[in-house]
Amino acid sequence: MKYRHLIWMRRISQAIFLVLFLVLLVMAQLPRDVVMDYSQSFSNSSAQSPDIRITQPITLFFQMDPLVWLSSVISARQWIAGFGWAIGILVAALFFGRFFCGFICPFGTLHHMAASIRPALKKKEMIDANRTSTSRRIKYFLLITILFAAAVGTNFAGLLDPISFLFRSLSLSVIPAIGVGLHDLFEFLAASDVKLLNYLAYGGEALAAPVFGYENKVVLTGWVIGGLFLIILFLNRIKPRFWCRTLCPLGALFGLCSRLMVLQLEKDSDKCTHCGRCTAACQGAATPEPGQVWQTDECLMCLNCTSQCPEDALDFRFKRPYIKERRFDVGRRALMGGMVAGVSFPLLGRLDGSADKSPSPTLIRPPGSLPESEFLDRCQRCGLCMKVCPTNVIQPSLTAAGMAGFWTPTLVMTLGYCEYSCTLCTSVCPTGAIAELSMKEKTGTPIRIGSAYIDRGRCLPWNGNAPCIVCEEHCPTSPKAIYFKKDVIRRPDGQTLPVQLPFVDLARCVGCGICENKCPVKGKPAIRTLSAGESRSLENQILL
Amino acid sequence: MNKLITRRESLKKIGKITAGITVSAGLFGPFSSILAHATTPETQPLKGWIVDGIGQQPGYSIKALTRKVFDAAGGMGKFISKGDVVVLKPNISWAQAPNLAVTTHPEVMEAVIELCQESGAKKVRIADNTIHDAGRCFAVTGAAGVAERTGADLVFPRSSMMKKMNLHGHRLDVWPVFTPFVEADKIINMPVAKVHGLSVLTLGMKNWIGGVGGRRSALHQDIHQSIVDLAQFFKPQLTLIDATRILTANGPSGGNISDVKVTNRLILSNDPVAADTLAAAQLFGKTPEDVPFIQLGNKWGLGSSDLDRLTRYSVSI
Numbered sequence: 001m002k003y004r005h006l007i008w009m010r011r012i013s014q015a016i017f018l019v020l021f022l023v024l025l026v027m028a029q030l031p032r033d034v035v036m037d038y039s040q041s042f043s044n045s046s047a048q049s050p051d052i053r054i055t056q057p058i059t060l061f062f063q064m065d066p067l068v069w070l071s072s073v074i075s076a077r078q079w080i081a082g083f084g085w086a087i088g089i090l091v092a093a094l095f096f097g098r099f100f101c102g103f104i105c106p107f108g109t110l111h112h113m114a115a116s117i118r119p120a121l122k123k124k125e126m127i128d129a130n131r132t133s134t135s136r137r138i139k140y141f142l143l144i145t146i147l148f149a150a151a152v153g154t155n156f157a158g159l160l161d162p163i164s165f166l167f168r169s170l171s172l173s174v175i176p177a178i179g180v181g182l183h184d185l186f187e188f189l190a191a192s193d194v195k196l197l198n199y200l201a202y203g204g205e206a207l208a209a210p211v212f213g214y215e216n217k218v219v220l221t222g223w224v225i226g227g228l229f230l231i232i233l234f235l236n237r238i239k240p241r242f243w244c245r246t247l248c249p250l251g252a253l254f255g256l257c258s259r260l261m262v263l264q265l266e267k268d269s270d271k272c273t274h275c276g277r278c279t280a281a282c283q284g285a286a287t288p289e290p291g292q293v294w295q296t297d298e299c300l301m302c303l304n305c306t307s308q309c310p311e312d313a314l315d316f317r318f319k320r321p322y323i324k325e326r327r328f329d330v331g332r333r334a335l336m337g338g339m340v341a342g343v344s345f346p347l348l349g350r351l352d353g354s355a356d357k358s359p360s361p362t363l364i365r366p367p368g369s370l371p372e373s374e375f376l377d378r379c380q381r382c383g384l385c386m387k388v389c390p391t392n393v394i395q396p397s398l399t400a401a402g403m404a405g406f407w408t409p410t411l412v413m414t415l416g417y418c419e420y421s422c423t424l425c426t427s428v429c430p431t432g433a434i435a436e437l438s439m440k441e442k443t444g445t446p447i448r449i450g451s452a453y454i455d456r457g458r459c460l461p462w463n464g465n466a467p468c469i470v471c472e473e474h475c476p477t478s479p480k481a482i483y484f485k486k487d488v489i490r491r492p493d494g495q496t497l498p499v500q501l502p503f504v505d506l507a508r509c510v511g512c513g514i515c516e517n518k519c520p521v522k523g524k525p526a527i528r529t530l531s532a533g534e535s536r537s538l539e540n541q542i543l544l
Numbered sequence: 545m546n547k548l549i550t551r552r553e554s555l556k557k558i559g560k561i562t563a564g565i566t567v568s569a570g571l572f573g574p575f576s577s578i579l580a581h582a583t584t585p586e587t588q589p590l591k592g593w594i595v596d597g598i599g600q601q602p603g604y605s606i607k608a609l610t611r612k613v614f615d616a617a618g619g620m621g622k623f624i625s626k627g628d629v630v631v632l633k634p635n636i637s638w639a640q641a642p643n644l645a646v647t648t649h650p651e652v653m654e655a656v657i658e659l660c661q662e663s664g665a666k667k668v669r670i671a672d673n674t675i676h677d678a679g680r681c682f683a684v685t686g687a688a689g690v691a692e693r694t695g696a697d698l699v700f701p702r703s704s705m706m707k708k709m710n711l712h713g714h715r716l717d718v719w720p721v722f723t724p725f726v727e728a729d730k731i732i733n734m735p736v737a738k739v740h741g742l743s744v745l746t747l748g749m750k751n752w753i754g755g756v757g758g759r760r761s762a763l764h765q766d767i768h769q770s771i772v773d774l775a776q777f778f779k780p781q782l783t784l785i786d787a788t789r790i791l792t793a794n795g796p797s798g799g800n801i802s803d804v805k806v807t808n809r810l811i812l813s814n815d816p817v818a819a820d821t822l823a824a825a826q827l828f829g830k831t832p833e834d835v836p837f838i839q840l841g842n843k844w845g846l847g848s849s850d851l852d853r854l855t856r857y858s859v860s861i
Binding site for chain 1: 641642676684702705762
């Protein structure tokens with residue numbers, strides 16, 4: 001019972017890191033209170049407004065994550081800067097095992113809470129559920145799959161990495177979904193004739209806006225992201241910390257590192273009465289009970305067992321590592337299966353040729369993205385770029401990027417557009433799949449993400465239905481990439497209709513998609529954006 | 545629930561409450577000018593007035609010029625009463641630095657807000673349903689800085705603040721309107737002068753496209769009548785056209801300093817048509833015939849494009 005104070009230290013640590021994670025997640029957006037000094041734009045006409053950046057360290061948790069680092073470095077075959085914390089934690093894991101899981105990981109904390117607050121299992125059931133089971137090998141299978149896939153050249157890490165999983169789930173499903181509910185409520189109140197309710201709505205909106213924004217956010221496949229999140233949380237009712245024990249590849253990586261662990265669980269079989277309290281409280285199903293072998297690689301360092309033991313039969317002690325006695329039961333099947341799956345996924349995923357032979361026309365990557373093949377090496381699908389985009393245009397792709405690019409970012413111009421002078425998403429990518437651009441680089445080079453084309457059958461002036469210049473009006477390049485030819489349409493009733501027929505000047509178009517976004521022709525806009533012409537590709541071009 | 549109220553009705557309500565107070569001059573000014581227009585022969589002088597402010601000295605203060613222009617019109621106190629909620633409608637629709645002449649100059653905004661506050665306005669709000677992301681527009685155009693320095697409210701446009709109302713226009717009927725304008729006691733329209741691919745120019749009346757939500761892009765199919773319908777609905781007490789610098793090409797989005805012409809002018813009027821007429825003529829050399837929405841505004845009695853019938857003031861600094 002002597003570890004009570006350490007349990008509280010663990011809880012405080014878990015709480016701090018969970019709160020920090022949530023705060024940084026909320027901060028990952030266009031800062032709401034930027035006040036820019038415009039005066040210098042007048043004194044120096046060549047000076048462009050400075051780029052808006054997020055000053056908080058919103059990539060901290062990704063950069064603390066050894067799996068993200070390892071997988072990205074292996075697949076990029078390049079050193080990626082900024083992952084000092086991750087390396088430090090990986091080294092520390094050699095000595096302290098899965099302390100990250102027990103003390104730091106916000107996803108782990110969430111599972112800990114879901115499993116411990118009003119647990120679904122009674123004591124006997126809990127002891128059974130907490131016995132070491134072979135299903136724990138699945139996580140090694142997943143880890144090996146991820147690392148081998150990275151070696152072949154596709155960075156899947158973020159699909160299952162706990163930090164990325166949690167970030168994506170919260171920012172692309174939980175928060176937007178709650179936002180939809182709140183906005184419904186506010187709009188209902190705002191539509192009321194009672195003034196007080198109107199003010200309540202406006203006040204509520206202003207309070208909710210820093211987290212939920214002022215408008216509904218759209219996330220394609222958001223229901224899949226959210227559904228998976230709920231299912232994985234629910235699994236804690238069947239087996240506490242199901243994710244951490246069975247699925248988490250980061251946990252598996254730490255488990256492998258725990259070989260050299262210097263902290264040992266000392267068991268005193270003489271004192272033990274086999275009451276089972278240690279097993280009932282064990283978060284990792286690591287067999288703390290005396291008389292059986294303690295599983296170092298499963299222990300989440302939660303310290304519950306020592307604090308629960310009424311006989312003081314358990315104690316953590318610093319000791320020289322005794323590697324020989326520790327059997328690493330990764331499992332041959334997990335190892336072989338992981339290798340086969342890891343090699344297969346990227347190779348099968350690239351069979352569609354979208355990475356090289358026939359670039360996907362609907363796959364428009366954020367500005368600054370690396371060439372597709374290198375992009376897939378680095379992008380681990382955390383969703384940070386999608387979270388920070390102020391126009392909501394960056395979406396997790398379902399099919400646009402092929403199987404190898406599932407949930408990687410793609411721009412859907414009917415939902416938003418790439419704002420000409422905005423470079424926010426380029427500044428947040430933790431693995432450098434999107435290289436940082438300044439506004440000057442983006443608009444001066446210019447960086448093209450695609451190009452627009454006009455569907456003359458749907459375009460109002462071209463099909464003779466009405467004058468319209470909306471695409472040209474919004475075109476942000478100067479001179480504009482849309483120009484006109486004047487014409488006169490003879491309507492069926494004999495009246496004449498002077499129109500301006502729009503043309504796209506491909507040499508000027510940057511593919512920002514604001515024309516498609518603002519086009520009054522709904523359903524399928526009369527001007528659309530495709531990836532052809534994107535700066536990052538040598539092949540995916542139209543003009544000489 | 546979704547009872548449609550018109551701007552006219554809400555004006556009437558406000559009118560009843562504040563009847564007999566000095567506001568009548570400012571509030572019903574536009575109405576009476578319309579009535580006058582309808583009943584007086586075309587050669588009679590109107591109650592409208594227009595101030596043409598010019599900054600001549602190099603390095604003149606835009607804020608000082610703004611104050612001078614209002615002084616020439618009799619001072620802001622003539623239009624704003626104690627306790628008024630004043631809503632300013634600048635053009636801050638594009639996330640572009642203010643030197644590029646696509647948005648209203650922040651110093652003009654700041655000066656007008658200060659004048660309103662000095663005249664006893666209870667609240668000054670800045671409202672525009674922006675085209676680019678509102679957060680970026682506020683930051684980049686300088687509006688956020690103005691709001692921070694002056695304490696004015698910068699209203700974030702959002703769907704809950706778009707109320708479906710009947711505009712009773714010739715072309716437009718039910719349309720979502722940005723509510724701050726409906727709830728305002730006084731409205732000051734503060735556009736920037738730019739060229740535009742379809743409406744020829746964007747001046748005061750065109751600025752009201754930023755007062756509504758919904759399918760705004762569709763308005764371009766009958767742009768001139770739509771502009772006049774909107775201007776008729778919103779009826780600002782004052783129109784202040786920021787022509788300290790104007791955009792002469794690639795409007796309305798701009799982005800290139802070589803398209804910007806420094807003109808050092810501010811035009812203030814209680815007549816929206818006259819303000820646009822003077823700006824079109826002096827800044828772009830265009831007559832009302834060249835700019836159909838000015839002609840239409842004159843035709844529908846929104847104001848007068850015959851500047852000789854207005855009282856004209858000219859100030860310089």
